[in-house]
Amino acid sequence: MNDPQRKDQESHSVQDLLRELFPETHRELFGTATGDAPPTLGLYPVADGRLALVHGDQLAEFTPLDPKHRGALHCDLCHHTRSRTEASVYRVHVAARRTRYVTLCTHTAPCQGRAGERGLLALAERIFPIEPYGPGER
Numbered sequence: 001m002n003d004p005q006r007k008d009q010e011s012h013s014v015q016d017l018l019r020e021l022f023p024e025t026h027r028e029l030f031g032t033a034t035g036d037a038p039p040t041l042g043l044y045p046v047a048d049g050r051l052a053l054v055h056g057d058q059l060a061e062f063t064p065l066d067p068k069h070r071g072a073l074h075c076d077l078c079h080h081t082r083s084r085t086e087a088s089v090y091r092v093h094v095a096a097r098r099t100r101y102v103t104l105c106t107h108t109a110p111c112q113g114r115a116g117e118r119g120l121l122a123l124a125e126r127i128f129p130i131e132p133y134g135p136g137e138r
């Protein structure tokens with residue numbers, strides 16, 4: 001019997017078998033994307049005091065500015081009032097020649113803990129989507 005779909009079915013059943021027998025391997029190979037898994041969301045410290053905001057496959061880079069501000073700062077993420085040693089103003093390029101300024105605690109882990117998933121999502125919604133721009137358009 002000549003069934004052209006047979007190959008397809010086989011590869012499907014291999015994937016299904018893998019999921020049943022080796023769920024860890026299946027997750028590694030195919031991810032946990034079952035449609036309802038929330039996308040990655042978080043702020044991650046990168047080089048030179050910068051922070052990277054990641055939401056799914058979107059990424060924005062927050063560059064700290066030299067502190068000129070002498071008073072207290074109000075964190076845009078956890079909404080706590082911080083001294084200027086505890087927070088910093090960050091610049092984010094959101095499009096060609098368009099920047100946004102965000103105040104964030106310098107210790108981002110406890111800040112994100114205070115803000116929670118909902119706070120991070122609100123921040124991501126303010127920043128994303130980033131409009132694509134060329135290297136000369138900053």
Ligand SMILES: [Zn+2]
Pocket residue numbers: 075076077078079080104105111112
């Ligand atoms: Zn904060």
